[in-house]
Amino acid sequence: MHHTLSQKLEGYEALTDEDRLALDGLVPRVRQVGPRVDLIREGEAPENVHLVLDGFACRYKVLPDGQRQIMAYLIPGDFCDLNVFILDQMDHNIGTISQCQVVDIPRRSIDEITARYPNITRAFWWCALVDEAVLREWLVNIGGRPPSQRIAHIICELLMRLEAVGQVTGNSFAFPFTQTDLADSMGLSSVHVNRTLRELKAHGLISLKQRVLTIHDADRLKAYCGFTPNYLHLRNSRWGGRRAVPWVHSAQRG
Amino acid sequence: MADRHNVETLVVLQPIEVDTGSPDRKGMLVIANGLLVAVLVRLDAPEHETPGHWFLEATFGRFQGLRAPPFPTLETATQWLRRQLRP
Numbered sequence: 153m154h155h156t157l158s159q160k161l162e163g164y165e166a167l168t169d170e171d172r173l174a175l176d177g178l179v180p181r182v183r184q185v186g187p188r189v190d191l192i193r194e195g196e197a198p199e200n201v202h203l204v205l206d207g208f209a210c211r212y213k214v215l216p217d218g219q220r221q222i223m224a225y226l227i228p229g230d231f232c233d234l235n236v237f238i239l240d241q242m243d244h245n246i247g248t249i250s251q252c253q254v255v256d257i258p259r260r261s262i263d264e265i266t267a268r269y270p271n272i273t274r275a276f277w278w279c280a281l282v283d284e285a286v287l288r289e290w291l292v293n294i295g296g297r298p299p300s301q302r303i304a305h306i307i308c309e310l311l312m313r314l315e316a317v318g319q320v321t322g323n324s325f326a327f328p329f330t331q332t333d334l335a336d337s338m339g340l341s342s343v344h345v346n347r348t349l350r351e352l353k354a355h356g357l358i359s360l361k362q363r364v365l366t367i368h369d370a371d372r373l374k375a376y377c378g379f380t381p382n383y384l385h386l387r388n389s390r391w392g393g394r395r396a397v398p399w400v401h402s403a404q405r406g
Numbered sequence: 407m408a409d410r411h412n413v414e415t416l417v418v419l420q421p422i423e424v425d426t427g428s429p430d431r432k433g434m435l436v437i438a439n440g441l442l443v444a445v446l447v448r449l450d451a452p453e454h455e456t457p458g459h460w461f462l463e464a465t466f467g468r469f470q471g472l473r474a475p476p477f478p479t480l481e482t483a484t485q486w487l488r489r490q491l492r493p
Binding site: 219331343351 | 426427428430449451453454455461473476
């Protein structure tokens, strides 16, 4: 299971056996956390870096009227903020969506590993850059795309991210999100999420059974929402390399 | 002021068919004092969490952006809307 972290980081940087060994040392104690449990709440002082090894979690805020906004999904291999221990207090909550395996990494361990392993340090920087890039894409999604494309886009993104950490079989992956989770992530009502999922199913693009989502035609789903995976900067995915080429070429021509 | 509170806003519902891109088609225009303020749509698609409830599909004016969970009946919907309209 610790392999998940190395696998994710190797999507950004080549790692040596020594690097991988050092990463294994980061995750000595794995704890099980149930679904819908907060790992840390807004206002609390963060002391450890949380790493999700298995399951799904999210970042969220709650408005005074009770409305929840989810700002990010955390999947296996994701840190809940690598440098979070610099903060005096959390400005948002992090909570699990499904049952998760979580590692609490003390600040000292992050300091030590980054001081000694430059590949790992660069891979950590990549993680932070990609987290920001994903957040930017979510902003574009919520502000610029119609509801049906928003949902299609997040499904494409999850496919790519989960595939990079070996969590996709065929084109199927665990999908523990409720319609309310999706609604609170994409600035929609659960009713609109319901209608959109129905539409995507009716078009034969996806099916959703017992919390497993299957994409039947990934190319068509991506074309449907104009998905470009460049912001994920993945080089070890099925599509990462293939997609990056035309994009780089057109940039070079321009 | 006491008098103002006693004056109920006249809320009229007018049936309308709505294209929601789904089986949810039966709708009601909500007209308050002669102005269209909201559109309610009945959730008829069986996959909804609360089938048969009335969903606040669209809102205008002072209702703009207001969210509410789907209402079990038209009465509860209009009661809620009236409450929001109170000064």
